[in-house]
Amino acid sequence: xxxxxxxxxxxxxxxxxxxxxxxxxxxxxxxxxxxxxxxxxxxxxxxxxxxxxxxxxxxxxxxxxxxxxxxxxxxxxxxxxxxxxxxxxxxxxxxxxxxxxxxxxxxxxxxxxxxxxxxxxxxxxxxxxxxxxxxxxxxxxxxxxxxxxxxxxxxxxxxxxxxxxxxxxxxxxxxxxxxxxxxxxxxxxxxxxxxxxxxxxxxxxxxxxxxxxxxxxxxxxxxxxxxxxxxxxxxxxxxxxxxxxxxxxxxxxxxxxxxxxxxxxxxxxxxxxxxxxxxxxxxxxxxxxxxxxxxxxxxxxxxxxxxxxxxxxxxxxxxxxxxxxxxxxxxxxxxxxxxxxxxxxxxxxxxxxxxxxxxxxxxxxxxxxxxxxxxxxxxxxxxxxxxxxxxxxxxxxxxxxxxxxxxxxxxxxxxxxxxxxxxxxxxxxxxxxxxxxxxxxxxxxxxxxxxxxxxxxxxxxxxxxxxxxxxxxxxxxxxxxxxxxxxxxxxxxxxxxxxxxxxxxxxxxxxxxxxxxxxxxxxxxxxxxxxxxxxxxxxxxxxxxxxxxxxxxxxxxxxxxxxxxxxxxxxxxxxxxxxxxxxxxxxxxxxxxxxxxxxxxxxxxxxxxxxxxxxxxxxxxxxxxxxxxxxxxxxxxxxxxxxxxxxxxxxxxxxxxxxxxxxxxxxxxxxxxxxxxxxxxxxxxxxxxxxxxxxxxxxxxxxxxxxxxxxxxxxxxxxxxxxxxxxxxxxx
Numbered sequence: 001x002x003x004x005x006x007x008x009x010x011x012x013x014x015x016x017x018x019x020x021x022x023x024x025x026x027x028x029x030x031x032x033x034x035x036x037x038x039x040x041x042x043x044x045x046x047x048x049x050x051x052x053x054x055x056x057x058x059x060x061x062x063x064x065x066x067x068x069x070x071x072x073x074x075x076x077x078x079x080x081x082x083x084x085x086x087x088x089x090x091x092x093x094x095x096x097x098x099x100x101x102x103x104x105x106x107x108x109x110x111x112x113x114x115x116x117x118x119x120x121x122x123x124x125x126x127x128x129x130x131x132x133x134x135x136x137x138x139x140x141x142x143x144x145x146x147x148x149x150x151x152x153x154x155x156x157x158x159x160x161x162x163x164x165x166x167x168x169x170x171x172x173x174x175x176x177x178x179x180x181x182x183x184x185x186x187x188x189x190x191x192x193x194x195x196x197x198x199x200x201x202x203x204x205x206x207x208x209x210x211x212x213x214x215x216x217x218x219x220x221x222x223x224x225x226x227x228x229x230x231x232x233x234x235x236x237x238x239x240x241x242x243x244x245x246x247x248x249x250x251x252x253x254x255x256x257x258x259x260x261x262x263x264x265x266x267x268x269x270x271x272x273x274x275x276x277x278x279x280x281x282x283x284x285x286x287x288x289x290x291x292x293x294x295x296x297x298x299x300x301x302x303x304x305x306x307x308x309x310x311x312x313x314x315x316x317x318x319x320x321x322x323x324x325x326x327x328x329x330x331x332x333x334x335x336x337x338x339x340x341x342x343x344x345x346x347x348x349x350x351x352x353x354x355x356x357x358x359x360x361x362x363x364x365x366x367x368x369x370x371x372x373x374x375x376x377x378x379x380x381x382x383x384x385x386x387x388x389x390x391x392x393x394x395x396x397x398x399x400x401x402x403x404x405x406x407x408x409x410x411x412x413x414x415x416x417x418x419x420x421x422x423x424x425x426x427x428x429x430x431x432x433x434x435x436x437x438x439x440x441x442x443x444x445x446x447x448x449x450x451x452x453x454x455x456x457x458x459x460x461x462x463x464x465x466x467x468x469x470x471x472x473x474x475x476x477x478x479x480x481x482x483x484x485x486x487x488x489x490x491x492x493x494x495x496x497x498x499x500x501x502x503x504x505x506x507x508x509x510x511x512x513x514x515x516x517x518x519x520x521x522x523x524x525x526x527x528x529x530x531x532x533x534x535x536x537x538x539x540x541x542x543x544x545x546x547x548x549x550x551x552x553x554x555x556x557x558x559x560x561x562x563x564x565x566x567x568x569x570x571x572x573x574x575x576x577x578x579x580x581x582x583x584x585x586x587x588x589x590x591x592x593x594x595x596x597x598x599x600x601x602x603x604x605x606x607x608x609x610x611x612x613x614x615x616x617x618x619x620x621x622x623x624x625x626x627x628x629x630x631x632x633x634x635x636x637x638x639x640x641x642x643x644x645x646x647x648x649x650x651x652x653x654x655x656x657x658x659x660x661x662x663x664x665x666x667x668x669x670x671x672x673x674x675x676x677x678x679x680x681x682x683x684x685x686x687x688x689x690x691x692x693x694x695x696x697x698x699x700x701x702x703x704x705x706x707x708x709x710x711x712x713x714x715x716x717x718x719x720x721x722x723x724x725x726x727x728x729x730x731x732x
Contacts, residue, residue, distance in 0.1 A: 058103035079118030195286035212243030255318035307331035326376035455621035609646035672708035
């Protein structure tokens with residue numbers, strides 16, 4: 001009977017529960033996996049591979065491993081073969097010795113990777129888990145082996161263990177299942193919390209006790225929520241409050257607890273990710289028909305999806321919580337960005353669709369929630385140095401933010417204004433565009449940075465870098481190298497403070513290269529992360545020998561730092577730059593992106609100039625515009641000239657005339673029309689020599705050029721006698 005220990009012979013194999021018990025209690029929908037029986041050749045190849053690794057024969061070890069792979073054995077079968085032969089310890093010794101074996105190291109590493117993948121797949125096999133759960137009610141030996149299997153399965157064993165815990169008929173099995181759930185520890189928390197609210201009262205009480213013993217704080221919201229639910233029975237409420245107290249819970253508000261947990265998920269707290277190294281993680285749900293089930297989603301999306309779920313629970317309990325709504329919006333926008341990068345498109349009938357999609361898009365919730373919530377979400381992005389999310393939030397603010405909501409401080413901060421000092425230039429520029437388009441009429445902090453940031457995109461896209469080194473020769477050499485990979489403005493110095501002293505107002509850095517001794521580099525990076533100009537800048541560290549290994553360990557969790565050996569090649573140097581820059585949003589702009597930003601910058605500067613804004617002064621961009629006038633062509637040149645024509649300075653008008661006088665064909669007519677626009681708006685600001693050149697041009701030009709020159713001539717307000725002279729001048 002299922003509620004009695006199986007009567008097994010003493011020599012029952014330790015890893016095999018009773019077959020009849022397993023088949024009788026396995027779910028109907030679960031079929032036994034295909035039985036794998038290794039061939040003699042596969043078994044021999046594995047033995048020989050380990051033997052040759054241990055004796056140091058790389059050639060024969062490589063041949064044996066390759067022969068094993070060529071037999072088309074899969075990862076799970078490989079793990080089963082190792083277990084069947086009872087050579088796990090020998091395999092681990094061989095792998096340790098063979099990792100660095102010259103000539104065979106790569107294949108040994110592949111063997112290890114495949115074995116680990118196979119072990120993981122085997123441990124998570126639903127049929128084997130079900131067997132192991134039933135084995136908990138078997139002999140002492142069976143129970144020991146089953147417990148080991150279930151611990152290896154971790155979270156994936158929880159559905160079967162929960163079912164055993166619910167079984168009121170087999171008390172011994174239920175007690176063992178409870179014990180294993182506690183041993184699984186944090187990996188059992190998420191699935192148990194997902195089921196807690198919908199379990200029967202007796203199982204709710206047991207699960208509360210299990211969660212209390214595990215002691216993992218992320219279960220607090222679910223336990224307290226159960227305790228304060230009016231439908232909860234008295235004994236369950238007592239158990240829940242006892243567990244809550246044991247977990248150190250003090251808050252008396254379930255909504256705030258869900259909100260705090262949502263923020264921890266949004267912050268991607270590592271301990272909340274069950275299997276951080278896996279490609280996928282599971283989102284759990286429970287219903288009375290199917291029990292506890294899970295849907296695997298990419299690990300990249302796990303924290304955002306859980307943040308959305310827990311923020312939703314917070315909003316159910318307190319629909320007025322702006323913080324919970326802001327976390328929801330930020331997590332939803334970030335998940336949407338990641339799904340786009342991963343090219344994930346969920347079909348409506350796919351299991352992932354119910355997890356990864358909602359009725360409305362992330363952009364809908366971002367805009368519909370209003371500018372205040374979008375500002376809060378942007379603040380989260382800034383705090384996390386999340387470039388992609390910051391840009392999404394800025395885009396949302398461009399759709400729903402007016403001047404008052406953008407520049408008014410909120411809880412002591414103005415995130416959109418903070419973005420003007422953000423290290424990523426795309427974030428700076430896009431924030432400046434949103435602020436400029438709102439045309440505020442009240443002054444605000446950092447308003448003087450808006451036009452310079454817009455102007456920084458006019459000529460080159462504003463790519464700036466810095467080199468920090470103690471020796472001038474090293475500084476110049478490194479400056480030359482990073483210039484060759486597309487950084488067109490490089491500032492050098494022996495510290496970040498010296499470099500900041502050389503930067504113009506509002507300028508920040510897109511890349512920093514540091515060379516020096518271990519201690520000085522660490523100090524420099526610490527200072528950089530606190531600086532105005534480079535808090536989120538990608539950093540490339542140039543190191544030698546042992547220092548490189550030490551740096552790699554120290555910064556392995558900071559994807560914005562790449563370590564580069566001084567003796568490595570230029571190609572490797574470029575790869576290090578791209579690696580660090582990729583983490584901060586990408587350093588190199590494509591020609592298409594640069595052109596888009598240039599067009600937008602010119603359009604916004606023109607809008608500011610036409611509005612006669614008292615807050616923004618377009619004249620600050622004059623030098624950049626004049627520079628672009630000399631180097632641009634076509635529609636860009638026309639746009640630049642259009643903005644310059646709206647600047648109330650003699651320098652701008654004279655630059656337009658100089659450009660017109662030296663231009664040819666259609667450009668000349670366009671530039672002369674711009675001079676006319678400037679003159680009509682601000683009067684004649686030209687020098688006498690330029691007016692004389694205009695007379696000469698008129699005498700020697702025809703058609704559209706002459707007409708444009710005539711408009712400029714008239715707009716400049718020159719005496720009518722000048723026109724009479726032109727009438728009386730003989731035709732050439």
